[in-house]
Each structure stands twice: as structure tokens, then as C-alpha cells.
Amino acid sequence: MTGLAVDIAFWTFAVAAAWFGWRVFRTDSMVRATFCLLASFLNVGAIMVLLLAEYLGVAMFFMMSVEMVVMAIFMVAFMMNPAGLNPMEMVHQPRAAIAVGIGAAVGLGVVAVVADLPPAALLDEAGTIRALGNELMGASMLLMEVVGVTLVATMVGAVVLSSASGRYGSADTGSVPPLLDPDDPDSRPDLVSADGEGDAHAGHGGHGGHGGHG
Amino acid sequence: MTGELAAPHPVLGAVVVLGVLLVGTAIVTTADAVVADRVARRGLDLRASLVRPWRRIALSLVRPQPATERPDWGLWVLAPAAYVGMAAMAVSVLPLGTDWAVADVRTGIVVLGSAEVLAMVAVYLHGWAPNSPLSLVGAYRFVAAGLSFLLLSMFVLIAAALPAESMSLGRIVASQQEGAWNVLRQPLGLPLFLVVALSVSLHGPLDMADGTDLATGTVAESSGPARLAWEFGRRAMLTAYALATAVVFLAGPAGPVLPGWAWLAVKTVAVAVVLVWCGHRLGRIGIQRYVRIAWTVLLPLSFLHLAISGVAALA
Numbered sequence: 001m002t003g004l005a006v007d008i009a010f011w012t013f014a015v016a017a018a019w020f021g022w023r024v025f026r027t028d029s030m031v032r033a034t035f036c037l038l039a040s041f042l043n044v045g046a047i048m049v050l051l052l053a054e055y056l057g058v059a060m061f062f063m064m065s066v067e068m069v070v071m072a073i074f075m076v077a078f079m080m081n082p083a084g085l086n087p088m089e090m091v092h093q094p095r096a097a098i099a100v101g102i103g104a105a106v107g108l109g110v111v112a113v114v115a116d117l118p119p120a121a122l123l124d125e126a127g128t129i130r131a132l133g134n135e136l137m138g139a140s141m142l143l144m145e146v147v148g149v150t151l152v153a154t155m156v157g158a159v160v161l162s163s164a165s166g167r168y169g170s171a172d173t174g175s176v177p178p179l180l181d182p183d184d185p186d187s188r189p190d191l192v193s194a195d196g197e198g199d200a201h202a203g204h205g206g207h208g209g210h211g212g213h214g
Numbered sequence: 215m216t217g218e219l220a221a222p223h224p225v226l227g228a229v230v231v232l233g234v235l236l237v238g239t240a241i242v243t244t245a246d247a248v249v250a251d252r253v254a255r256r257g258l259d260l261r262a263s264l265v266r267p268w269r270r271i272a273l274s275l276v277r278p279q280p281a282t283e284r285p286d287w288g289l290w291v292l293a294p295a296a297y298v299g300m301a302a303m304a305v306s307v308l309p310l311g312t313d314w315a316v317a318d319v320r321t322g323i324v325v326l327g328s329a330e331v332l333a334m335v336a337v338y339l340h341g342w343a344p345n346s347p348l349s350l351v352g353a354y355r356f357v358a359a360g361l362s363f364l365l366l367s368m369f370v371l372i373a374a375a376l377p378a379e380s381m382s383l384g385r386i387v388a389s390q391q392e393g394a395w396n397v398l399r400q401p402l403g404l405p406l407f408l409v410v411a412l413s414v415s416l417h418g419p420l421d422m423a424d425g426t427d428l429a430t431g432t433v434a435e436s437s438g439p440a441r442l443a444w445e446f447g448r449r450a451m452l453t454a455y456a457l458a459t460a461v462v463f464l465a466g467p468a469g470p471v472l473p474g475w476a477w478l479a480v481k482t483v484a485v486a487v488v489l490v491w492c493g494h495r496l497g498r499i500g501i502q503r504y505v506r507i508a509w510t511v512l513l514p515l516s517f518l519h520l521a522i523s524g525v526a527a528l529a
Contacts, residue, residue: 031342032286035335035339038335054319054320054321055320055321055324058319058321058324058325058328059324061325061328061331061332062324062327062328062330062331062332065328065331065332065334065335066331066334066361066364068335069331069334069335069338069357069360069361070361072338073354073357
């Protein structure tokens with residue numbers, strides 16, 4: 001692309017990234033906030049592609065997308081209100097946050113404008129990158145591998161622990177739903193099937209749907 | 215920034231991508247109608263099978279769009295556009311002829327993967343926007359499926375990049391012309407990638423978002439042009455993934471006598487027909503089973519596939 005086209009693209013992405021970043025705190029829904037943040041990240045990724053950091057930019061697309069989808073689901077799952085769909089405030093301690101945000105933006109802006117950055121990619125004359133590669137893949141290889149295997153084992157363990165079915169059958173076998181009215185022992189809902197398959201929640205109805213996005 | 219293949223002017227490139235998606239959608243729609251009639255043994259009146267889908271499209275154009283309670287109109291309108299856009303992004307990095315692609319970037323398979331993930335975002339938001347229970351269930355169900363099949367797709371594409379020693383899809387085709395087609399030297403890859411293609415394009419047994427068991431899930435509240443746009447998106451995505459399958463496993467434009475684009479078209483249509491046929495012949499699978507099979511059978515298979523492909527590429 002020519003200079004002008006790159007400039008136009010850069011400013012479009014930059015303004016969009018900042019605007020969506022601002023929208024994160026102005027919406028009233030966790031899902032909207034999450035995907036505004038994703039839109040902001042996508043624009044930053046596009047700027048990275050413009051800067052010829054092609055892999056980093058594109059990797060940002062897919063990593064941030066998966067991350068934000070998972071985040072949206074977990075945030076909705078752990079919200080107090082039904083399915084996280086009720087309107088809610090997106091900010092905590094707004095004054096302190098605004099001060100910190102402005103401070104960080106000014107500080108980084110000053111660094112970017114004042115610093116004497118190299119105009120083109122530098123050759124690695126001192127061999128730093130090579131040395132780093134040798135360190136990771138040479139002497140510290142065993143350590144890195146142990147860390148890697150430990151992380152995988154942790155993830156598998158977490159999945160096994162959270163899995164609904166276990167060695168002795170379904171995890172919710174024998175569990176009893178709470179009373180709808182604490183004073184009335186007859187108000188216990190019917191026991192749902194405990195085979196762990198399918199519609200364990202179908203009887204309660206009304207997940208999502210109610211409440212509006214706000 | 216670009217790989218080896220020549221790129222047309224960006225405007226021409228955009229027109230080509232749109233053209234590919236439109237023609238592909240027309241072919242998929244026709245194939246779907248013909249296969250449906252064959253499978254149902256509903257007489258073999260080819261003319262009726264060819265006309266029916268277009269009549270349905272014309273009818274759906276005049277149907278009104280009902281409003282739900284407090285929907286997110288913006289996202290509801292944008293989601294199908296984003297979904298089509300991701301199909302377009304996938305097509306743009308695929309070689310469309312022997313020596314050209316719209317954008318044969320060095321990070322081709324990563325762009326393909328990003329298109330898939332962002333398609334998941336689009337499907338989720340399309341189900342979330344109408345503020346309706348069945349749509350929302352479809353959206354969440356698709357995310358559960360998506361998080362399962364995305365890893366499959368990643369490992370299959372990385373395996374294809376190994377013998378090419380490049381993530382560019384142009385190089386992946388070239389490496390198949392130098393050696394053997396990936397369908398032969400990486401036999402596990404094709405079936406795994408077909409699972410991904412059916413899942414991401416919401417087709418057949420793996421249609422987790424818009425299944426009829428959810429009264430069509432994320433499109434349950436869409437009607438008229440909005441529904442048509444979404445249906446176009448699904449078929450455009452199927453086209454893009456049939457094209458990707460043809461490129462990654464069947465050496466895309468490679469072949470004797472005919473020009474490259476013609477071979478690519480033949481292979482893509484063949485893959486698309488197989489996918490459509492699967493959609494009509496195979497029974498729907500429940501989401502719990504889908505996720506369990508994906509994580510306990512398909513994902514280990516894809517690890518194995520990656521290991522075998524890696525050893526084969528080193529040998």
C-alpha cells in the first residue's frame with residue numbers, strides 16, 4: 001500500500017480501537033463490554049499488521065477472539081443476575097481509574113513521541129536473539145519441558161475434577177435441590193434425572209430469555 | 215508481506231472473492247436441493263429440485279421481520295455480515311489459480327484459523343442479539359462446539375504446513391505438487407477437516423447453532439431478508455471451507471490439461487457435494503456427545519496426525 005492509504009488505515013484503526021475501548025465502560029451488559037473489548041483488540045491487531053508484524057497481528061485476531069468468547073461466557077455464568085443479561089454498571093472506582101488511565105496514556109504517549117526510536121528494523125549484531133534461543137532450547141530445555149508438562153497435567157487435572165461424570169457415576173448423584181420455600185418441606189422441586197446427560201436443567205426453565213439485554 | 219503467488223488489484227480481489235462466494239452459494243443451494251430429493255427418493259424431477267430453492271428464496275424476501283422484546287438490533291444486523299465477512303477472509307488467502315491468490319500472505323493458515331474463530335464470535339452474537347431463549351441456547355451450544363473443533367482445525371492446518379515449511383497456502387499447494395497430495399500423505403487430516411467444515415458452516419449433523427431440534431436456534435427469530443442473509447452466510451462459509459479443503463488436501467489448482475481454476479472448481483464442488491450429502495445422510499448428534507467425542511477421540515487423533523505428519527516431513 002502507498003503512504004497515504006497506510007496513513008488513512010492507521011488512523012481509522014487507531015480511532016476505532018480507542019472508541020471501542022471507551023465503549024467497554026459505557027455499555028451496561030457484560031457481553032457487549034466483552035465484545036467491544038474484542039473489537040478494540042482487533043483494531044490493534046490490524047495496526048500491527050500495518051506495521052508488518054504480520055504474525056503477531058493475525059495471532060492477536062484469533063487469540064483474543066477465543067479469549068473474549070470464553071471470558072464472556074464465564075462472566076455471564078458467574079453474574080448474580082439471570083444469565084448476566086440485566087443492565088449493570090461496568091466501572092468500579094471510576095475516579096481513580098480515570099486518573100490512572102490518563103496518567104498511563106500521557107506517559108506512554110510522551111515516551112512514543114520523545115524517544116529516539118530506530119526508523120527501521122535493527123540487525124541483531126550482538127546476537128541477543130540467538131543467545132536467547134540457545135538459552136531456551138539448550139541449557140534450560142529440561143526446565144522448560146518440565147514446566148510445559150506440568151501445565152498440561154494441571155489442565156487435564158482441572159478438566160477431570162470439573163467433569164460431571166466420574167469414577168462412581170455422575171457427580172450430582174445423590175444431590176438434592178434446595179427448598180423453594182425454606183419453611184415448607186414440601187416445596188422441594190422434583191428430583192431431576194442424575195445421569196448427567198442432557199436436560200438436567202430443563203425443568204427450571206427461563207434461562208436467558210428474560211430480563212432483556214438492558 | 216505476501217507469499218509467492220501474484221495478487222490482483224485489491225478492488226478486483228474483492229470482486230473475485232464476492233464472486234466466488236456467490237457462485238459457490240448458488241452451487242451449494244442447488245446441490246442441497248438435488249441431494250435432498252435423491253435422499254428422500256422424492257421422484258427424480260431434476261427441474262423441480264432446481265427451481266424449488268429459488269422459489270423459497272424469492273418468497274422469503276417478502277416475509278416481514280418480527281421484533282422480539284428488547285433485541286440488540288445493531289448486533290443482529292451485523293452478525294450475518296460478520297459471518298459472511300469471515301468466509302470472505304478465508305477465501306482471500308486461498309490460491310484461486312495456478313499462480314495467483316487474492317492475498318497469499320505468509321500467515322495464510324493463521325488467517326484461516328482467525329476467520330474460523332471470528333465466525334464463532336459472529337454466530338454467538340447472532341444468537342445473543344434477538345434476546346430469545348432458543349437463539350441463546352443455539353449460541354451457547356455453538357460456542358461449546360467451537361471451542362472443541364477449533365483445536366482440531368489448528369492441528370490439522372499445522373500438520374499441512376509442516377511438509378511445506380511455510381504457513382502460506384500457496385506454498386502448501388506447491389509442496390503437494392512436489393511431493394504427494396496431502397490427502398495421501400496425511401490421510402487422517404481430510405476427515406478431521408471435514409468435521410471442522412461442517413461445524414463452522416453450521417451444516418448437517420454438526421449444525422449446533424441452527425439445528426431443527428432448537429426450532430432453528432440462532433435464526434429462530436429471523437425472517438425475511440435477515441434470514442436469507444444468514445442462510446447465504448452459512449452456504450458462503452461452506453463454500454469457503456470446501457475451497458480450503460480442496461486447497462489443503464487435494465492440491466487445489468494442480469492438475470493436467472485443464473487450467474488451474476477449473477481444477478480447483480471441480481475439486482471444490484466435489485468436496486461441497488460430499489459435505490451436503492453428509493448433511494442429508496447422517497443423523498444429528500447431541501452437543502454432549504459431540505463435545506465428548508471431539509475431546510476424547512478427535513483431539514487425540516489430531517495429535518497423532520500431527521506427530522505422524524511431523525515424522526513424515528522429517529523423513
